[in-house]
Amino acid sequence: MAAVVEVEVGGGAGGERELDEVDMSDLSPEEQWRVEHARMHAKHRGHEAMHAEMVLILIATLVVAQLLLVQWKQRHPRSYNVTLH
Structure with missing residues (x-):
């Protein structure tokens, strides 16, 4: 029982x-x-909400980083294309 x-x-x-x-x-x-x-x-x-917030922060960070890389490539092609050996 x-x-x-x-x-x-x-x-x-x-x-x-x-x-x-x-x-x-x-x-x-x-x-x-x-x-x-x-x-x-x-x-x-509330732990699930914290994880969702962390995922959103990660995605936003990746988007901003990608935008910065594209802008760097467009505005400063010489320093962007420098190869380090």
Whole structure:
């Protein structure tokens, strides 16, 4: 028989329980895993948005760098084409 464990996440009224307040000794191993998993998700909330922002910054940096290289090639062909041995 599987039991469902509901845990409130985030701060709020005094009646709400946070993930850190769950008594793990009374739970089965599966329920303990679910609580730990919920803690991990609560800790990493917003992480996907940060990754999306990092990808956008990377793409913008690559576009700006490419534009700078094209401008350098057009305006200063001698220094652009210098070969170093």
